[in-house]
Amino acid sequence: MAAHAHKLEIFRGLIKFKSNTQKIWGVLLLLSIITAVEVVLGIYKPTSLMTPLMTPFEGGFGALLGNIVFSGFIYTKSLNLIFIVLTIIKAYYITWDFMHMRDETKSLRRLVVWTVVFLICYLVFILLQEGGYIEFVYTNGFVKRDF
Amino acid sequence: MDSTVVSTGTEGKTWGGGNQPLKSSYGKMMMWFFIVSDALTFSGFLAAYGFSRFKFIDYWPIADEVFTHVPFLHGQELPMIYVAFMTFILIMSSVTMVLAVDAGHEMKKNKVIWYMFFTIIGGAIFVGSQAWEWATFIQGDYGAVQTKGGNILQFGTYKTIDGEEVFKRISVEDFVTASHKEREQHENKNGLWFVEEDPLPAFSVSDIYHGLESHPDVLVRTQTINEEGEKTVLSRAASLEQVKNNGRRYVKGANLEVNEYGTPLFADFFFFITGFHGFHVLSGVVINIIIFFNVIIGTYERRKNYEMVEKVGLYWHFVDLVWVFVFTFFYLV
Incomplete structure (x- = not known):
């Protein structure tokens, strides 16, 4: 399989490795740094990151749309948003470089990634939306649960 | 007999068959499809966890207070x-796996053996850590x-650490003395249908109430998360009242039914998701071992390609990938 060529650059060509082995160690370094950042943030939990970045928009339909578009910044604590973004970055590098997705054809890549991403986003949206709704009913629907 | 084979005029063209548009072997593609379906299973679990957590958003246990132990x-x-150590171990074993695949591409048998070996060790350490x-x-x-x-009341006192008043949990065993308890044992010789009974809990609720009464510095902490993102600590009077009026039983540790850290759902999802992931790691280790011995006896050397290592590698990286998400949603967020 000597003809099996690896694409050796990451960060859109910003870093180019000399060999596949070198690329693997480079990606390990990147993943370790990201994990270390996550752990440090998780232990110290800076107070400035413990609240969402924005407050919800008030008003009519435009505000509703704004709340949906910026929901990540309005309803999620900044710290959690950082964790989720870092996780997706890690997932990207594991899939692209360890699982060699970078070297597969575009069609196989899309076949796998788009399907999964679409279905997961859909599922997560539905379940979190419903969970939030049930919480709303519990809190505002005269359901006693503090006993 | 020239009618049995019909020339369609598409030979050598895209629809003539025999070409591989994805430029990937059957086995590798099937591994990818399996990974897609397994990823959907795991995301189903994690999304269900998110559902339950959103449902009890102000009552959920804080993971940092639950998983504080290091061997x-x-x-x-x-x-x-x-858990950071465990994550690092798993990423490390992913690296040795991809190095094994790389060595396989270069047909270096000994390197494949060693890297597979380190991968298996890493997986074993991870499963052990999870246990x-x-x-x-x-x-x-x-x-x-x-x-x-069904709520949880925890106990603790305010302690001054570095000039700051911090609430620290204390063990129930430290301030409660168990009273003498006896109960009628049901035995099958007494003519009753023999029913199995749980062992008596170490303390009754009235034991705990008396202990709380005689220790004026001990306070109760509820599950409710306050504005500062911390669990609410009740006043002394409210503490006594809560235990007296609402206390039902003493619990220690976590299982599928009770969880001393908060809602039992947290424990249920923890056992289910990390258990399912741990089972994946375990089966990954077993498959890795099989491939490891195949490499040693030279199966792939004779086959002149190490694609099998690559396929099991895909599975192993997937297990690592899932852990990245479990780590985030169970321990960080």
Whole structure:
């Protein structure tokens, strides 16, 4: 399989490795740094990151749309948003470089990634939306649960 | 007999067959499809976890207070450290796996053997760590009282650490003395249908109430998360009242039914998701071992390609990938 060529650059060509082995160690370094950042943030939990970045928009339909578009910044604590973004970055590098997705054809890549991403986003949206709704009913629907 | 084979005029063209548009072998593609379906299973679990958490968003246990233990460092509160170690082990074993695949491409048998070996060791360390994590979680550390409504009341005192008033949980065993308890044992010789009974809990709720009464510095902490993102600590009077009126039983540790750290759902999802992931790691280790011996006896050397290592590698990286998400949603967020 000597003809099996690896694409050796990451960060859109910003870093180019000399060999596949070198690329693997480079990606390990990147993943370790990201994990270390996550752990440090998780232990110290800076107070400035413990609240969402924005407050919800008030008003009519435009505000509703704004709340949906910026929901990540309005309803999620900044710290959690950082964790989720870092996780997706890690997932990207594991899939692209360890699982060699970078070297597969575009069609196989899309076949796998788009399907999964679409279905997961859909599922997560539905379940979190419903969970939030049930919480709303519990809190505002005269359901006693503090006993 | 020229009618049996019809020339369609598409030979050599895209629709003539025989070409591989994805430029990937059957086995590798099927592994990818399996990974897609397995990824959907795991995301189903994690999304269900998110559902339950959103449902009890103000009552959910804080993971940093639950997973604070590190082997050999007794009594120290070190959140995140051990799980960070586990994550690193798994990423490391992913790296040795991809190095094995790389060595396989270059047909270097000995290198493949060594890298596969390190991968298996890494996987074994990870599964062992997870078993330890489970054991610690099941055993629990402070004990708590479960109320009639299924909520958890924990106990603790305010301590001054570095000039700051901090609420620290204390063990129920430290301030409660168990009273003498006896109960009629049901035995099958007494003519009753023999029913199995749970062992008596170490403390009754009235024991705990008396202990709380005689220790004026001990306060109750509820599950409710306040504005500062911390669990609410009740006043002394409210503490006594809660235990007296609503206390139902003493619980210690976590299982599928009770959880001294908060809602049992947290424990249920923890056992289910990390258990399912741990099972994947375990089967990954077993498959890795099989491939490892195949490499040693030279199966792939004779086959003149190490694609099997690549396929099992895909599975192994997937297990690592899932852990990245479990780590985030169970321990960080």
